[in-house]
Amino acid sequence: MMALDLSQNKHADVSYEEKERLFEEVKADERWHHVLYGCYECGICVASCPSARFYDFSPRVIAQAVAREDVDLIYTLMNDSIWDCSQCFSCDRCPRQNSPGQIITIMREVAVRNGLQTAKDALEGYGRIIYKIMSTGSQVSPDMLQPNAFPDWGTHVHEIAENLEEWRRALPPETLHTTETGWKVDQKTIIELYLIWHMTGVMELIEGVDEGLFMILVDVMEERLEEAGYDDVTFD
Amino acid sequence: MIHLPVVKAADRKFEADPDKAPKEDLREELFQLEKEGELEVIRVPDNYIELKTKYGRIKKIPVEKTWHHKSCGQCGHIPGYSTSIFWLNRQFGLDYYDPTDQTSCTAWNYYASATSNPEAQAAVAIRNFAAAHEVGYYPLIHCGTSFGHYKEVRHALVHQHELRRKVRKIMERLGKKLVVPEEIVHYSEWVLAMKDRIAERQVIDMSHITATVHPACHYHKLIEEDAIYDSEIYGAQRTAIVTGTLKALGINVGDYSTWFDCCGFGFRHILVSRDFSRSFSVQRKIEVMKEEVDPDIVVTHDTGCVTTLDQSQFAGRAHNKKVGIPVMSDSQIAALAMGAHPYKVLQLHWHNTDNKPFLTKLGLDVDKLWSEFQAEVDLIKAGKKEYMTWEDADK
Numbered sequence: 001m002m003a004l005d006l007s008q009n010k011h012a013d014v015s016y017e018e019k020e021r022l023f024e025e026v027k028a029d030e031r032w033h034h035v036l037y038g039c040y041e042c043g044i045c046v047a048s049c050p051s052a053r054f055y056d057f058s059p060r061v062i063a064q065a066v067a068r069e070d071v072d073l074i075y076t077l078m079n080d081s082i083w084d085c086s087q088c089f090s091c092d093r094c095p096r097q098n099s100p101g102q103i104i105t106i107m108r109e110v111a112v113r114n115g116l117q118t119a120k121d122a123l124e125g126y127g128r129i130i131y132k133i134m135s136t137g138s139q140v141s142p143d144m145l146q147p148n149a150f151p152d153w154g155t156h157v158h159e160i161a162e163n164l165e166e167w168r169r170a171l172p173p174e175t176l177h178t179t180e181t182g183w184k185v186d187q188k189t190i191i192e193l194y195l196i197w198h199m200t201g202v203m204e205l206i207e208g209v210d211e212g213l214f215m216i217l218v219d220v221m222e223e224r225l226e227e228a229g230y231d232d233v234t235f236d
Numbered sequence: 237m238i239h240l241p242v243v244k245a246a247d248r249k250f251e252a253d254p255d256k257a258p259k260e261d262l263r264e265e266l267f268q269l270e271k272e273g274e275l276e277v278i279r280v281p282d283n284y285i286e287l288k289t290k291y292g293r294i295k296k297i298p299v300e301k302t303w304h305h306k307s308c309g310q311c312g313h314i315p316g317y318s319t320s321i322f323w324l325n326r327q328f329g330l331d332y333y334d335p336t337d338q339t340s341c342t343a344w345n346y347y348a349s350a351t352s353n354p355e356a357q358a359a360v361a362i363r364n365f366a367a368a369h370e371v372g373y374y375p376l377i378h379c380g381t382s383f384g385h386y387k388e389v390r391h392a393l394v395h396q397h398e399l400r401r402k403v404r405k406i407m408e409r410l411g412k413k414l415v416v417p418e419e420i421v422h423y424s425e426w427v428l429a430m431k432d433r434i435a436e437r438q439v440i441d442m443s444h445i446t447a448t449v450h451p452a453c454h455y456h457k458l459i460e461e462d463a464i465y466d467s468e469i470y471g472a473q474r475t476a477i478v479t480g481t482l483k484a485l486g487i488n489v490g491d492y493s494t495w496f497d498c499c500g501f502g503f504r505h506i507l508v509s510r511d512f513s514r515s516f517s518v519q520r521k522i523e524v525m526k527e528e529v530d531p532d533i534v535v536t537h538d539t540g541c542v543t544t545l546d547q548s549q550f551a552g553r554a555h556n557k558k559v560g561i562p563v564m565s566d567s568q569i570a571a572l573a574m575g576a577h578p579y580k581v582l583q584l585h586w587h588n589t590d591n592k593p594f595l596t597k598l599g600l601d602v603d604k605l606w607s608e609f610q611a612e613v614d615l616i617k618a619g620k621k622e623y624m625t626w627e628d629a630d631k
Contacts, residue, residue, distance in 0.1 A: 030354070030392075030396050030398070030399065031354070031392070034395075048496060048497075050497060050498045050500060050502070050516050050520070051502070051512070053516065053520065054512050054515055054516060055512070083504065086498060086500070086501070086502040086503070086505065086512075087347040087348075087502070087503050087504075088453040088454070088457065088498035088501070088502075089384075089453060089454070089457045089458050090453060090457060090496070090497070090498055092457050092458070092460070093457075105346075105347070105350065108349075108350035109350045109353060111350070112349070112350045112351055119350075122504070123349050123351075123504075123508075124508075125508045126348070126349055126504065126507060126508050129345065129348070129349075129507055130345065130349060130351055133340070133342055133344075133345040137339030137340055137342070138308040138311075138312065138339070138340050139308040139309065139312075139340055139342070139344040139345055140308055140309055140312040140313060140344075141308070141312045142312050142313070142315075144312070145312075145313060150547070152510060152514065152547075152550065152551045153547045153550055153588060154547075154550035154551075154588060156550075156585075156588050159585075160586065163613070166613050166616045166617050167585070167586075167613065168315075169616045169622065169623045169624065170580075170609070170612055170613050170616060170623075170624040171315050171319060171583065171623075171624070172319060172322070172323070172580070172581070172624060172625060172626045172628070172629045173318070173319055173322050173334055174334075174623070175306070175311075175334050175335075175336060176311055176315050176318070176319070177623060181308075181312075182306065182307070182308040182309075182310075182311030182312040182340070183306050183311045183336070183338070184336045185336060185337075185338070185339065186336045186337050188337065189336070189337045189338065189339060189367070190339075192363055192410050193339050193360070193363075195406075195409060195410060196356055196359045196360060196363065196406060196410075197356065199359070199405075199406050199409065200352075200353060200355045200356035200359060200406070201353070202351065202352050202353060202356045205350075205351045205352070205353070206351050209351065
């Protein structure tokens with residue numbers, strides 16, 4: 001079992017004021033008042049938590065740390081435990097109506113928004129997924145089923161990769177003949193998605209965790225936006 | 237000795253009273269916001285079936301005029317899942333819409349990496365809803381996570397004025413309205429609502445089949461008051477989804493002690509920390525099912541659950557774990573019961589765990605069926621046919 005490192009040596013330590021600032025960002029989220037009401041310390045959240053069984057992870061620790069406003073511990077958790085959470089929301093069973101899973105969602109957003117190194121580490125290897133979802137609006141696609149990406153899924157992945165084109169054509173729905181996206185998506189739809197990314201500042205989040213990926217995405221998006229007549233939309 | 241009146245658990249019935257529901261009915265607030273000009277509510281089309289949710293409220297499930305909000309994971313990696321949903325609609329001659337003006341909900345990425353924010357997530361959702369409304373169809377959500385996430389988005393939009401303002405502004409730029417469906421409907425609710433019509437047309441006997449059900453976390457744990465419950469299924473103590481459908485098909489549903497546990501998907505984990513997903517899926521779900529029920533099949537109703545429970549068994553086998561149970565969606569089982577082709581429609585060759593013993597137990601000639609599919613692929617490979625059509629699939 002991987003141990004939760006509370007020694008604070010694993011990540012760069014920062015001033016108490018900086019930790020407080022990050023926690024204030026968590027508390028400023030509009031969802032904050034609907035995800036934490038206190039804690040009975042009953043442990044129901046831990047009992048139903050999948051991550052607690054395989055990591056030294058506890059949704060109860062998360063709820064208690066934020067309830068007590070223990071900013072040192074919150075900073076440690078923000079640099080470690082939050083990335084173990086499965087985001088299944090089994091912990092919503094909480095009799096106090098807390099949602100440790102949603103507290104973590106908010107903490108993750110703050111970690112990403114502030115470009116914490118541990119967030120970058122947690123998302124290492126995940127860049128190709130971000131590229132796919134941001135550029136196509138589809139999280140996974142048929143052509144991602146490659147043996148080197150899923151070696152633990154066995155030999156059938158080889159068979160799929162070898163027959164991909166023909167097997168996709170052997171799907172009766174006309175929208176599913178694609179290989180680079182899950183289904184056929186209109187050009188207009190993709191442009192609207194890019195405009196959403198532009199108007200909501202999402203690309204800045206990506207720049208904070210992976211500058212190289214950000215630059216590649218900007219190239220792709222700005223070119224397509226320009227083709228569609230949106231010369232004025234840039235992500236700089 | 238004091239004699240207390242003891243009611244046997246098996247004899248007790250819990251009838252939910254909507255008037256005593258501990259949580260708000262969001263739909264009332266939606267209609268109020270519509271009156272105030274804050275948003276527009278997309279109404280469920282007239283042809284609908286009523287099901288009950290956790291606290292006994294009625295949820296309208298549209299039968300047709302459905303706009304199929306597809307799942308990136310289903311369409312990308314287990315495409316027979318969505319194909320079966322469409323096949324069922326076609327068998328009943330229902331009017332449905334398979335859009336190309338649709339993005340995924342992008343929530344898989346949001347839960348995995350947090351490289352998004354609530355307004356972007358809400359704008360993606362409303363853009364899709366608006367696309368459905370513009371063509372006159374009603375959104376039917378294929379993915380469990382999209383379903384749960386869209387319920388969260390709807391909840392946030394109702395309660396957060398500032399979020400509504402921001403999303404409305406984004407929609408204006410896109411030339412769209414802020415529209416929100418009266419009901420967020422998952423396809424498995426549609427399958428459940430249609431269960432008696434499906435059973436009427438069942439051509440394959442499944443009464444000798446035992447299944448275990450895995451309910452998707454994001455279906456019944458996010459905005460739990462909106463999940464379907466039935467006093468005849470688990471005494472209304474758990475969601476009736478999938479189990480109600482299987483029982484209507486005559487399948488014996490076995491219970492097991494880790495029913496509530498998630499599948500191990502983990503969003504980030506299934507892509508970059510799969511050791512966790514594999515271990516949890518095999519040790520907490522598949523092995524427990526095997527030891528306590530030994531089912532012929534696991535049936536679930538979500539993208540991530542089918543993927544994780546199915547794909548993880550390969551590594552489990554290498555470690556001599558008690559694995560080897562095929563995994564399918566309720567839509568695939570319902571289609572199979574009605575005579576759909578296991579490869580042309582269910583597309584079971586995209587699944588991992590061996591499902592041939594299950595198909596054989598149903599009396600199907602697996603080799604013959606595979607050769608029928610392979611003949612279609614050979615025609616495509618030889619350039620004699622561009623695609624396999626719906627007509628080919630039903631030959």
